[in-house]
Amino acid sequence: MPQIDQIAAIYASQLFWLVLVFALIYFGIGRAMLPKIQRTVDDRAAKIDGDLAAAEAARAAADSAEGAYLAKLDESRAAAQAETAAAKARATADAEKRVKAADAEIALR
Template identity: 50%
Template structure:
C-alpha cells in the first residue's frame, strides 16, 4: 500500500505541523480565550455572590423594618386601647354624673310628692275627724237627745281612730 509506505517520509512533517497547529491553538485558545472565559465566569460568580449577599442584606433590612413596624403597630394599638379605655371611663363617669343628677332630681320630686301625700293625708284625716266629730254630735243628739261640745266629740273620734 502506497499510503503506508509514504507514512515514514511524511511522518516527521505531519508531527511538525500537528505540533505547530497544536501550539497555535494552545496559545490562541489556551492563553488568549480561556483566561477571558475564566475571567468572565469568575466575574459572573462574583456578581452572583454579590447579588445574593445584597439580596440577603435587603431581606434582613426588610425583616428589621417589619419588626419595627410590628412594634410601632403594637404600641399604636396599645395607645388606641388606652384612649378607648379613657374615653369609656370618661363616658361612664359622665353618665354616672348624669344618672346621679337625675336620681337627685327624682329623689327631690319623690320627697316633695311624699310630703304632699303626707300633707294631703293629714288634711284628709283632719277633715275625716271633723266630719266624724260632727256626725258623732249629730248621732248623740238624735239618739240620746243630749248635746255634746265639739272638743269632746273630737277626742272621742281620736280615741276610736287610734284603736283602728
C-alpha cells in the same frame, strides 16, 4: 498498493504538522483565551457576591424597618386601647351621674 507504500514517506511530515497544529491550538486557547474566560468568570463571581451582599444589607434594613413599624404599631394600639378605656370610663361615669340625677328627680316626685 501505492497508497500504503507512501505512508512511510509522508508519516513524519504529517506527524510534524499534527504536533504543530495541536501545539498552536493548545497555546492559542490555553494562553490567550483561557485567561480572558477566567477573568470573566471571576468578574461575574465578584458581581454576584456584591449583589448578594447588597441584597443581604437591604434585607437587614427592611427587617429593621419592619421592627420599627411593628413597635410603632404596638405603641399606637396600646395608646388607642388606653384612650378607648378612658372614654369608656368617662361614659360610664357620665351615665352614672345621669342615672343618679334621674333617681333623685324621681325620689323628689
